[in-house]
Each structure stands twice: as C-alpha cells, then as structure tokens.
Amino acid sequence: MVNIKTLLFLLAIVLGYISVLWLQQKPNKTFSPPEPAIACSVISLEETITPVLGTKHFVVAAYADNRDGRRTRIIGIINRNSGDKLYCVFCCGNRTFFTTTAEVQQHSDHFGFPYVTTDLLCEMAPVCKSSYVMVRGPSPSVGNGARFLPIQNQHQQEDEFPYEFTVCISSLFGNYNNVLQFIQTLEVYKILGIQKVMIYKTNCSQTLDKVLSYYKEEGVVEVIPWPITTVLNPSHGWNYAEHKGDLHYYGQLTTLNDCIYRNMYSSKYVLLNDIDEIIAPYKHRDLHELMKDLSSQNPKAGVFLIENHIYPKNVFDETGRFSQQAKWKNVPGINILEHVHREPDRKEVYNPTKMIVNPRSVEQTSVHSVLKHYGESYRVPPDVSKIVHVRVPLQGQLSKEALIRDTKLWEYADEVIKKTNEVIKRVIESES
Known part of the structure; x- marks a missing residue:
C-alpha cells in the first residue's frame, strides 16, 4: 500500500506544476511598452512651414498616400546643394518611435533656384499605428525641440466628396x-x-x-x-x-x-x-x-x-x-x-x-x-x-x-x- 505521506508529496508536486503553468499564461501587468523620452509635440495645421532641425530644409505637411504601397508623403522645401540624409520618425500609438530612411524626390521644376519643392517618402511599419511624423537630419536623437506633423488623409473615401x-x-x-x-x-x-x-x-x-x-x-x-x-x-x-x-x-x-x-x-x-x-x-x-x-x-x-x-x-x-x-x-x-x-x-x-x-x-x-x-x-x-x-x-x-x-x-x-x-x-x- 502506498504511504499517505508519499501521496501528499506527489499531489503537492502536481499542484505546483499546475500553478506554474497558470502563472505563465496569466498576463503580466507589471510591464508596459517603453515610453519615449519626450512627448510627441504636434504641429498645428495652421503652421505650414517648419524647419528640419540641424539642416537647411523645411517641411510643410504630411499625407498618407496608399496609391502605390503604404507610404507617408511629406511635402517639403529642400536645399538642393545639401547632401543630408533625412529620416522619418513616426510617433507610434504605443508611445514608441519608429524611424525609417526617407526617399527624397526633388521635383524636376526648380528653375535654377537653390531651394526646390520635394517629396519625402517613408514606408510605414505595420506595427506602428501612427498619426504623427517628423523629419530629422543626420542627428541620431529626437531632441526636446522635436515637433511632429499630423498625417492627413488617413481616412480616405473616394466615392463621395464634400x-x-x-x-x-x-x-x-x-x-x-x-x-x-x-x-x-x-x-x-x-x-x-x-x-x-x-x-x-x-x-x-x-x-x-x-x-x-x-x-x-x-x-x-x-x-x-x-x-x-x-x-x-x-x-x-x-x-x-x-x-x-x-x-x-x-x-x-x-x-x-x-x-x-x-x-x-x-x-x-x-x-x-x-x-x-x-x-x-x-x-x-x-x-x-x-x-x-x-x-x-x-x-x-x-x-x-x-x-x-x-x-x-x-x-x-x-x-x-x-x-x-x-x-x-x-x-x-x-x-x-x-x-x-x-x-x-x-x-x-x-x-x-x-x-x-x-x-x-x-x-x-x-x-x-x-x-x-x-x-x-x-x-x-x-x-x-x-x-x-x-x-x-x-x-x-x-x-x-x-x-x-x-x-x-x-x-x-x-x-x-x-x-x-x-x-x-x-x-x-x-x-x-
């Protein structure tokens, strides 16, 4: 006959194992997505010309453009003589930043002037549900002066127009x-x-x-x-x-x-x-x-x-x-x-x-x-x-x-x- 103490010991082991499995499946509420060092300060739609910090460039407005892939198109005014590499920084819904390299498309009509109308195209990451974006230059950090453009045209309807x-x-x-x-x-x-x-x-x-x-x-x-x-x-x-x-x-x-x-x-x-x-x-x-x-x-x-x-x-x-x-x-x-x-x-x-x-x-x-x-x-x-x-x-x-x-x-x-x-x-x- 099996000893009572042995049965109790085996039962304690089984209960302990079940408890471990339950704790592993239970959501851990002590952790949350990391927050950025600064809040996403948003630029008003009435503010149409914003300097790109650390560069000679300016941005005007940002628009979702899904006609050829899921992209954000930022209209800017770029100094043609600058070779700056530019980046889009998205302020994601989970209060993190997502950074991607901007594709710089200078418009062909500039009539010889040093500054030219330019499209900055940035791919949007599926994991980042963002309504705001900023453009930065080569500087790796998003400083306290960072200000984000609202991304317009995100809710598109092509069959009815006001x-x-x-x-x-x-x-x-x-x-x-x-x-x-x-x-x-x-x-x-x-x-x-x-x-x-x-x-x-x-x-x-x-x-x-x-x-x-x-x-x-x-x-x-x-x-x-x-x-x-x-x-x-x-x-x-x-x-x-x-x-x-x-x-x-x-x-x-x-x-x-x-x-x-x-x-x-x-x-x-x-x-x-x-x-x-x-x-x-x-x-x-x-x-x-x-x-x-x-x-x-x-x-x-x-x-x-x-x-x-x-x-x-x-x-x-x-x-x-x-x-x-x-x-x-x-x-x-x-x-x-x-x-x-x-x-x-x-x-x-x-x-x-x-x-x-x-x-x-x-x-x-x-x-x-x-x-x-x-x-x-x-x-x-x-x-x-x-x-x-x-x-x-x-x-x-x-x-x-x-x-x-x-x-x-x-x-x-x-x-x-x-x-x-x-x-x-x-x-x-x-x-x-």
Missing part, C-alpha cells in the same frame, strides 16, 4: 490689393459651380483682408497662412538668372502641391490657376456640365489642360456699358467687365496652360503641367474652355483692332454686379 470643385490659389503676396477683380472673380466662380477657394496667404492689403474674412464666413474661402518670407528670400519672378532669390516665386510650386493633397479626398476636381484667371466654359452652362462631358469623352484622363488667353487691362470696352458702377469708383482694382478684347494666338509661341485635375490622379505638379501622374492628360480645345486672364498685355504692340472681341464674362454680368455691390456695401462701405 465638394465638386475647389480652386487652389498658390499665393497672395506683395500686399495684394486688387480688390475689385478679386470680388468679381469669386462671384463668377460661384456662378460656374465652385464651392471652395483655397488661398495661400503671405500678405495682402487690409481691405482685401476684410474681403477674405467675408468670404470665409460665407464658407467659400479657406485661407492657409504661408509666411515664406520669414524663413527664405523668395523670388518675385520665375527665372533665377533674372530674379534671384532662394525659391521660385514665393514658393508657388510648393503650395500648389500641398493644395492638391489637402483636397485629395474632399474635392472631386481641383482647379490650379492664379487669382486673376477664370477658367470659363464656352460651350457649357457651368463647370459641372463641362467636366461631365470631358470626363465621359476622356475616361482615362485625370488632368485637363486649359489654354491661357490674355485680355489686356489697358484696353477698354468702347461702349462703356460697365464703367458707370458708382459703388466701384473707390474700390482698388480692375473691373474685368470692361476688358473684353483678347490677344490672338501666336502660332510660333507656346501658349501656357493651367489645369483642372482629379487630385487622386496627380503625384507631383508644376504650374502649367503635371510632373507625375496616373492616367492620361487632355488638352482642352480653346473653343470648349479657355482661361480669361485680365492682366498687362503680352502683345502690347497690337492695336485694338487687331484684338479679338470676346464678351464671355458679360453672360454673368447681372449676377456679378449684384453680388459685387453687396460685398462692397457690407465689407468696404460699412467700414468707412
């Missing part, structure tokens, strides 16, 4: 004060179906600032601060040999690219043009009807090039039909309804274009064409749509008789006059 048409205005600078033309242009665009106008603002006059506030309250305009003159010496023109400076034309190329990514999943189409330009349909009632036809006829196209046409601001309509608006006399700027003569095409000179794009088709853009895109591009015939561009003449030697009379804008005149007068009354006259 807006059908958004206009991207690359920059307001030089204390811009062309108030009357600005108001008239926005009112024409509203008639044509534009729901949002995004403006990158360096500076403008006090009067125009009040007009911007009016349209912001109306929900039409969104102003993005663009303090490029506080960090670089941007040029006043496009040619480095002639205009000098650090960066092409107030960073125009950078803001256009940023605007595309900001609106990638909020707008079906984005118009890339200047504040004194109107992309006008000539065979359709509005932009909706224009793009409905163009997209059905060109289903593979995501980029639509629209020719620029000059309407000299020093040539006036001889009838004086729209020159007697009393409220407009004391408003600075051009009355676009008075300028209905356009310069003829010069077959030997390239006529530049601006664009209507499906932003989800664009990877990189320049001013007059896209640099990288998915799908095809289509040059729209000028009898279908053209840019009405009221500005200083390019063919100043031509007589008025040599110009082409084009009263397209008069189709919108009644509504434009009514709305322009309302804005002047509410914004300008109420302040006087």
Whole structure:
C-alpha cells in the first residue's frame, strides 16, 4: 500500500506544476511598452512651414498616400546643394518611435533656384499605428525641440466628396490689393459651380483682408497662412538668372502641391490657376456640365489642360456699358467687365496652360503641367474652355483692332454686379 505521506508529496508536486503553468499564461501587468523620452509635440495645421532641425530644409505637411504601397508623403522645401540624409520618425500609438530612411524626390521644376519643392517618402511599419511624423537630419536623437506633423488623409473615401470643385490659389503676396477683380472673380466662380477657394496667404492689403474674412464666413474661402518670407528670400519672378532669390516665386510650386493633397479626398476636381484667371466654359452652362462631358469623352484622363488667353487691362470696352458702377469708383482694382478684347494666338509661341485635375490622379505638379501622374492628360480645345486672364498685355504692340472681341464674362454680368455691390456695401462701405 502506498504511504499517505508519499501521496501528499506527489499531489503537492502536481499542484505546483499546475500553478506554474497558470502563472505563465496569466498576463503580466507589471510591464508596459517603453515610453519615449519626450512627448510627441504636434504641429498645428495652421503652421505650414517648419524647419528640419540641424539642416537647411523645411517641411510643410504630411499625407498618407496608399496609391502605390503604404507610404507617408511629406511635402517639403529642400536645399538642393545639401547632401543630408533625412529620416522619418513616426510617433507610434504605443508611445514608441519608429524611424525609417526617407526617399527624397526633388521635383524636376526648380528653375535654377537653390531651394526646390520635394517629396519625402517613408514606408510605414505595420506595427506602428501612427498619426504623427517628423523629419530629422543626420542627428541620431529626437531632441526636446522635436515637433511632429499630423498625417492627413488617413481616412480616405473616394466615392463621395464634400465638394465638386475647389480652386487652389498658390499665393497672395506683395500686399495684394486688387480688390475689385478679386470680388468679381469669386462671384463668377460661384456662378460656374465652385464651392471652395483655397488661398495661400503671405500678405495682402487690409481691405482685401476684410474681403477674405467675408468670404470665409460665407464658407467659400479657406485661407492657409504661408509666411515664406520669414524663413527664405523668395523670388518675385520665375527665372533665377533674372530674379534671384532662394525659391521660385514665393514658393508657388510648393503650395500648389500641398493644395492638391489637402483636397485629395474632399474635392472631386481641383482647379490650379492664379487669382486673376477664370477658367470659363464656352460651350457649357457651368463647370459641372463641362467636366461631365470631358470626363465621359476622356475616361482615362485625370488632368485637363486649359489654354491661357490674355485680355489686356489697358484696353477698354468702347461702349462703356460697365464703367458707370458708382459703388466701384473707390474700390482698388480692375473691373474685368470692361476688358473684353483678347490677344490672338501666336502660332510660333507656346501658349501656357493651367489645369483642372482629379487630385487622386496627380503625384507631383508644376504650374502649367503635371510632373507625375496616373492616367492620361487632355488638352482642352480653346473653343470648349479657355482661361480669361485680365492682366498687362503680352502683345502690347497690337492695336485694338487687331484684338479679338470676346464678351464671355458679360453672360454673368447681372449676377456679378449684384453680388459685387453687396460685398462692397457690407465689407468696404460699412467700414468707412
């Protein structure tokens, strides 16, 4: 017969073994993922130009881009003469950092300037669920001055868009004060179906600032601060040999690219043009009807090039039909309804274009064409749509008789006059 003491001893061993197995399976709550030495300080979306510490570079914004793999695309302004190796540092959901080497893609259009718009592409690790990223230079540490960009476009929806048409205005600078033309242009665009106008603002006059506030309250305009003159010496023109400076034309190329990514999943189409330009349909009632036809006829196209046409601001309509608006006399700027003569095409000179794009088709853009895109591009015939561009003449030697009379804008005149007068009354006259 087995001894009782022996049985108790064997039972104690079995119970001990079972206890060890149970403790090994029980979650250990005394350990947690290591925390970084600093908290992830996040940059506001209103803060658009951030220095990369320890370098001569700047970053603007970060966007999730899953069109070609799971990547984060950071739009930046890079010094072309620097050979710095750059890194993306992701602030992960478990309060750890994940660092990866950035693929630096300088845009091909830099016009000879020392600084160039650049995409920094970084692979996202599956283990790191991050909403924030920073860029660092060769320094191995993430110092106390580290600030992280929010990663936008993470929750993408491609079948419904809050807006059908958004206009991207690359920059307001030089204390811009062309108030009357600005108001008239926005009112024409509203008639044509534009729901949002995004403006990158360096500076403008006090009067125009009040007009911007009016349209912001109306929900039409969104102003993005663009303090490029506080960090670089941007040029006043496009040619480095002639205009000098650090960066092409107030960073125009950078803001256009940023605007595309900001609106990638909020707008079906984005118009890339200047504040004194109107992309006008000539065979359709509005932009909706224009793009409905163009997209059905060109289903593979995501980029639509629209020719620029000059309407000299020093040539006036001889009838004086729209020159007697009393409220407009004391408003600075051009009355676009008075300028209905356009310069003829010069077959030997390239006529530049601006664009209507499906932003989800664009990877990189320049001013007059896209640099990288998915799908095809289509040059729209000028009898279908053209840019009405009221500005200083390019063919100043031509007589008025040599110009082409084009009263397209008069189709919108009644509504434009009514709305322009309302804005002047509410914004300008109420302040006087």
